[in-house]
Amino acid sequence: MTAMEFEVQLLAVVVAVACALPGCFLVLRRMALLSDAISHSILLGIVLAFFWVQDLASPVLIVAAAATGVLTVALVEALHATRRVKEDAAIALVFPALFSIAVLLIARHAGDVHLDVDAVLLGEIAFAPLRRFAWNGVDLGPRSLWVMGIILLLNAAFLALVYKELKLSTFDAGLAAALGFSPVLLQYAFMSVVSVTAVGAFDAVGSILVVALMIAPPAAARLLTHRLPLLLLLSALIAAASALLGFHVALRLDASIAGCMAVATGVLFFLALVLAPERGALARILLRHRQRLEFAGLMLTIHLLNHEGTPRASEENRLGHLPEHLRWSSDFALRVARHVEREGLVIQGPGDCLELTPLGREAARHLMVR
Amino acid sequence: MSLAEILHGLLFDFTLRTVALGAAVLGALAGALGCFAVLRRQSLLGDAISHAALPGIVLAFVLTGSRATPVLVLGAGIAGWLGTLAVLAIVRGGRLPEDTALGIVLSVFFGFGMVLLTWVQGRPDARQAGLDTFLFGQAATVLPADVTLVAGVGSAAALVTVLFWKEFKLLSFDPDYARALGLPMGRVDLLLTGLLVVAIVLGLQMVGVVLMSAMVVAPAAAARQWTDSLRTMVLLAGVLGATAGVTGAALSATARGVPTGPTIVLVASGIVVISLLAAPRRGLVAEVLRAARVRRRIRADAVLLDLYALSRQHARSAHPHALGTLQTMGGRERGVTASLRTLEARGWAAPSAGEHWAITEEGRLRAEHLLRTGVGGEDPKSVEGAEGGAES
Numbered sequence: 001m002t003a004m005e006f007e008v009q010l011l012a013v014v015v016a017v018a019c020a021l022p023g024c025f026l027v028l029r030r031m032a033l034l035s036d037a038i039s040h041s042i043l044l045g046i047v048l049a050f051f052w053v054q055d056l057a058s059p060v061l062i063v064a065a066a067a068t069g070v071l072t073v074a075l076v077e078a079l080h081a082t083r084r085v086k087e088d089a090a091i092a093l094v095f096p097a098l099f100s101i102a103v104l105l106i107a108r109h110a111g112d113v114h115l116d117v118d119a120v121l122l123g124e125i126a127f128a129p130l131r132r133f134a135w136n137g138v139d140l141g142p143r144s145l146w147v148m149g150i151i152l153l154l155n156a157a158f159l160a161l162v163y164k165e166l167k168l169s170t171f172d173a174g175l176a177a178a179l180g181f182s183p184v185l186l187q188y189a190f191m192s193v194v195s196v197t198a199v200g201a202f203d204a205v206g207s208i209l210v211v212a213l214m215i216a217p218p219a220a221a222r223l224l225t226h227r228l229p230l231l232l233l234l235s236a237l238i239a240a241a242s243a244l245l246g247f248h249v250a251l252r253l254d255a256s257i258a259g260c261m262a263v264a265t266g267v268l269f270f271l272a273l274v275l276a277p278e279r280g281a282l283a284r285i286l287l288r289h290r291q292r293l294e295f296a297g298l299m300l301t302i303h304l305l306n307h308e309g310t311p312r313a314s315e316e317n318r319l320g321h322l323p324e325h326l327r328w329s330s331d332f333a334l335r336v337a338r339h340v341e342r343e344g345l346v347i348q349g350p351g352d353c354l355e356l357t358p359l360g361r362e363a364a365r366h367l368m369v370r
Numbered sequence: 371m372s373l374a375e376i377l378h379g380l381l382f383d384f385t386l387r388t389v390a391l392g393a394a395v396l397g398a399l400a401g402a403l404g405c406f407a408v409l410r411r412q413s414l415l416g417d418a419i420s421h422a423a424l425p426g427i428v429l430a431f432v433l434t435g436s437r438a439t440p441v442l443v444l445g446a447g448i449a450g451w452l453g454t455l456a457v458l459a460i461v462r463g464g465r466l467p468e469d470t471a472l473g474i475v476l477s478v479f480f481g482f483g484m485v486l487l488t489w490v491q492g493r494p495d496a497r498q499a500g501l502d503t504f505l506f507g508q509a510a511t512v513l514p515a516d517v518t519l520v521a522g523v524g525s526a527a528a529l530v531t532v533l534f535w536k537e538f539k540l541l542s543f544d545p546d547y548a549r550a551l552g553l554p555m556g557r558v559d560l561l562l563t564g565l566l567v568v569a570i571v572l573g574l575q576m577v578g579v580v581l582m583s584a585m586v587v588a589p590a591a592a593a594r595q596w597t598d599s600l601r602t603m604v605l606l607a608g609v610l611g612a613t614a615g616v617t618g619a620a621l622s623a624t625a626r627g628v629p630t631g632p633t634i635v636l637v638a639s640g641i642v643v644i645s646l647l648a649a650p651r652r653g654l655v656a657e658v659l660r661a662a663r664v665r666r667r668i669r670a671d672a673v674l675l676d677l678y679a680l681s682r683q684h685a686r687s688a689h690p691h692a693l694g695t696l697q698t699m700g701g702r703e704r705g706v707t708a709s710l711r712t713l714e715a716r717g718w719a720a721p722s723a724g725e726h727w728a729i730t731e732e733g734r735l736r737a738e739h740l741l742r743t744g745v746g747g748e749d750p751k752s753v754e755g756a757e758g759g760a761e762s
Contacts, residue, residue, distance in 0.1 A: 027466075032473040033414050040580075082654060084646055085408075085591050088469075092413040093591060096584035097639035100632035103506060107628050208421065208580075209484075212477035219460075219470050256488040262481025269474060273464050281463050 005251075007129040011145045012243035012261060015125075015204045016213050018152040020239035021159055022194050023214035024232050027222060028170050032215045033088075034191070037076065037095035038069040039198045039210040044102040045069070046199075051109075057131070057143070062199050069195025070188065072098065125204045125257050144203055151200040158193050159232070166190065167228060205258035213239060216265035220272035223279045238268050297340040299326060301364035304346065304356050319352040389509040389623050392517040393615030393634070396573040399524045400582075401589030401611020403531070403569045405604045406562055408590040409542045414472050415454065415563070417583035420570050421476035422453025424483025424579045427504050428490055437500070439516045439575060446571035453479050454563055480579070507578035507631035509619040520572050527565050531604075538562055539600055576619065578631035588638035589614065595649035614638035666712065669700075671740060673709040674718055676700060677729040678737035687734055690726035 026032050045068030049061045072094055079090040133143040140146070159166070169176035169186055177183050194214075201210045221234035245268075246261030253260070274281050303326060307316040316325065322333035337354060340346040345360030356364065407413055423446035430445025431437060453475050460471035487502060503511055531538065537558045540548035549555050566586070573582050589611035593603045618634025647655050676699040681687040696710070697703045710727055713719035718733030729737070 027470050030467045030469055032467070032469040033417075036414075036417070036473060036476065082646065084595060084652060084654070086411055086413070088411050089408050089413040089587050089591050092417060092583055092587040093639065093642055096581045096588075096635045100581060100584075100635040100639070103629060103632040104636070107632075208477055208480045211473050212481055215470055215473035216478060219464075219466055219474055222466065222470075223464055250485075253485070253489055254492050255485045259481045259484035259488060262478055263485055266474065266478030266481070269478070273460065279464065 004129045007142050007145065008125060008257070009244060009247050011128055011142065011148060011204060012125060012247050012257070013240045014145065014148045014152050015201045016217070016239035016243035016261065017236045018148055018155055018197055019201050019210060019213035020217045020235040021152075021155045021232060022190070022197055024218040024221070024228075024235050025166060025170060025190065026194065026214055027218040033091055034073060034076070035194060035198065035214045036208075036211045037072050037091050038191075038195050039202060039207040040095045041072040041098035041102075042066070042069050042195065042199050042202060043207065044098045044105075046202075047102045047105045051105075062147075062196070065199040065202070066192065066195040068098070069198055070192055073188070073191045073195075128204060144200075148200050148204065151197055155193060155197060158189075162186065162189070205261065209258045209262045212262035212265045213242075216262075216269045217242060220265075220269040223272045223276040238272075239265070242268055293336060293339050296326075296328070296332070296336045297343065297345065298363070298367055300336055300340055300354075301345050301356060301360050302367060304354055305361060305364040305368070308356060308361075314351070314353055317354050319348075319354055385510070386620060386623055388514050388517055389512050389619045390616045392512045392520055393509065393576055393619035393630075394612040395517070395520050395524050395615075396569075396576050397585065397589065397611030397613070397615025397634070398608040399520075399527060399569045399611070400573050400585040401593070401607035401609075401614075402604045403527070403562075403566050404586035404588075404590035404611070405593065405600070405607050406538055406542050407566060407586055408594065409600075413587045414469070414583065415457070416566065416570055416586035418457060418472045418476040418479075419450040419453055419567055420574065420579045420582035421483075422456075422479035423447070423450040423571050423574060424480055424504065425449050425486055426452075426483075426571075427574070427579075428483055428486040428501060431501060432486065432490060439513070440519055442504075443519070443571050443574075446574055447567055449479065450567040450571055451564065454567065483579075503578075503629075504574055505578050505580055506629035507574070507576045507581075507634075509576055509623045509630040512575060516575065523568060523572060527568050530561070530565060534558065534561065542600070576615070576630055577634055578629065581631040581635045584635040584638060585611065585614070588635070588642050592638075592642045592645035595645040595652045610641050611638070614641055666709070669705060670709040670712040672700060673706060674713055674729070674733060674737050675740065677713075677719060677727065678734060678741075681729045681734065688720075688728045688730070690722040690728040693725040693727065696727065 023035070026035055042065040045065035046061050048068075049058070049064030050056060052064075053060045055061075075094045076087070076090045079085055079094065080087045085093065128144045129142045131143045133140045133146050165176065165181050165186055168179070169181060169183055173183060176186075198210050198214075201213065205213065217239040218231065218235040220238050221231050224234055225231050242264040243261055246259075246264035247257055249255075249264065250257040250260035272280065275283075277283055300322070303322075304317050307313045310316070315321065319333065319337055320330075322328055322337070323330045326333070328336065337346065337348075340360065341348065344357060345363055346354050347357055349355040404416065407416055426445035426447070426449025427442045428445075429449070430442050433445075434441050456475045456479075457468070457471045460466055460474060461468050464471075490501065500511065537548070537553060540551075540553065541555055541558050541562060545555050548558075570582050570586065573585055577585050589607040590603070592610050593607035596606060597603050614634055614637040618637040619630055621637075622628045622630040622633040645653070647653055650656055673696060676696050677691065679699075680691045680695065681689065693706065693710075697706050700706055710719055710721070713733065714721060718730055718736055719727050720730050721727055
């Protein structure tokens with residue numbers, strides 16, 4: 001691995017983790033799509049600031065872009081507050097308008113702006129190591145790695161600082177307000193953090209993939225745990241894994257790194273959706289299966305108890321007759337019988353007659369009484 | 371280019387006329403169907419669908435090697451449809467909130483589309499050139515055959531909407547009631563979403579995947595301000611969408627290198643702003659004026675009651691009182707004269723020499739009526755009307 005490849009991977013991981021941390025709260029607070037709005041509209045801030053300072057490397061661009069992100073949130077809320085449009089429509093109205101202005105500005109001044117539309121949507125993480133950060137002539141690594149590293153630390157510090165307040169206002173906004181935490185202040189502080197993160201990541205992975213990195217890893221982690229600290233940790237891990245996976249696939253295919261990272265977050269999310277221990281699709285199918293078998297097993301013990309000691313017992317309680325009496329398929333009846341035998345509720349008597357064990361008799365009686 | 375030249379071009383320039391026709395049909399279709407999405411709080415579903423369509427477009431090209439619009443639109447439609455199914459699966463299967471599901475689908479599908487696009491662009495195949503105009507749309511790439519396709523499919527979609535009008539209306543406003551009536555709302559939902567997918571993928575060539583959602587939401591949100599009737603709203607949204615489409619496409623087609631999508635979206639956004647401000651009943655300007663009128667009337671009533679209270683202390687109720695007294699009683703200096711002028715115009719107060727005012731006989735009756743009923747204004751409904759009916 002070349003030094004450049006290493007630097008790109010490191011940057012990808014830092015970007016992914018920096019996005020995933022605030023992303024957890026976006027998902028929990030049901031504001032996932034504000035990340036979409038912000039990541040688009042910051043382009044306008046970048047373009048306007050560029051016209052002003054004429055330097056793509058200027059920190060003014062970051063500040064202006066982050067301000068546009070917060071402005072987007074304010075505009076969405078103002079539009080919603082007029083009660084003329086609902087919140088989802090407000091989001092869908094604000095960011096396309098701001099983004100359109102930015103794209104048209106770029107198109108009109110294509111000659112003097114070194115921003116092209118592909119870079120806006122995809123970023124240029126592969127070229128990130130080309131822009132170095134030097135101090136007194138000493139090369140200190142890629143500039144964007146420094147920027148994203150600082151943003152990552154900023155995010156971690158912000159979350160550590162207002163963890164309690166953010167947690168409370170996320171899960172019980174009413175209580176948080178009643179206890180005197182200003183929800184508006186917290187909301188705007190949080191949205192500023194999201195905006196700054198989006199700006200930093202925008203440079204590396206482009207506007208739409210910021211959304212993938214902010215939403216998909218926390219959503220995957222959400223399927224794996226109910227605990228907030230674990231959620232943050234797992235999101236960061238999943239995000240880092242997506243970044244590395246995406247990078248290597250992109251290298252094989254010679255395709256967009258950022259695009260591959262987004263697909264990787266999608267793949268990991270899909271795995272979580274299917275395989276998560278409790279909330280995953282597979283776990284839920286297995287659970288339903290087991291519950292069906294258990295319920296049927298209890299039905300069987302009651303059936304056996306009902307006919308036990310009657311003259312027709314040997315007829316009624318034969319395994320071969322269960323399909324007729326309980327309307328089960330013979331295959332299912334066999335599986336149920338195996339299940340209750342394993343549980344020690346029933347033993348196979350002479351012929352294919354089923355007999356209750358004392359334990360099974362007890363269980364069936366208990367159920368009947370209840 | 372001047373307005374006259376653009377108008378001339380729209381009528382007589384072949385390319386421009388084609389583009390304008392296409393944009394009109396697309397704008398009308400997306401605007402009309404967008405009404406249902408906006409009313410059902412699914413404004414951002416359009417965003418997810420249009421982004422999800424990108425991999426479909428590129429895959430359709432890779433598999434068939436063709437850049438014909440019907441092929442790409444079919445691919446986009448399938449991918450957009452899969453995207454909506456994925457949203458449903460994530461919401462139902464993972465029990466995650468809908469906005470999270472939309473965010474995942476739009477970004478991951480789009481990411482996949484970008485992977486395919488960069489991969490295709492890396493191959494020595496000249497035919498792929500121009501696929502990326504689907505990102506922001508390019509009106510100039512629209513051919514007459516495309517317009518025919520769009521018009522055909524669009525008419526079919528409009529026909530389906532008319533046939534299922536009752537069901538769509540119920541689905542938008544009271545799906546539980548519809549379910550109780552025994553209507554298969556699940557299938558109606560799929561059909562309506564399917565139509566939305568059709569409208570979106572047809573518009574991609576013109577507006578592009580990134581901004582197509584605005585074409586679904588903006589005309590509908592604008593139309594909503596002018597009317598409370600679904601039929602009027604859908605028709606109006608269609609007209610506004612077509613207007614935005616034609617204007618935007620014409621503007622972008624006449625300038626070099628200006629992508630069509632952003633231009634159309636900005637025109638549509640302008641229509642929304644105008645509607646929000648200027649609509650007769652729900653408009654913000656109308657509301658401000660209404661509030662000012664109500665405030666003026668309440669203030670005039672307050673001054674009238676002050677005059678009445680003063681008149682009670684004199685044997686002759688027409689005894690005039692100094693303006694200063696009324697200002698002190700009202701607790702404000704400014705505006706009392708204006709209120710008195712209002713009262714004078716209604717015949718409830720009469721001025722006399724040296725800024726003195728007296729209540730008239732009619733004014734006395736009016737003040738007593740006010741005190742008895744506690745209702746301001748001779749038309750109580752107009753005051754209530756200012757309060758209610760604001761929330762959409």
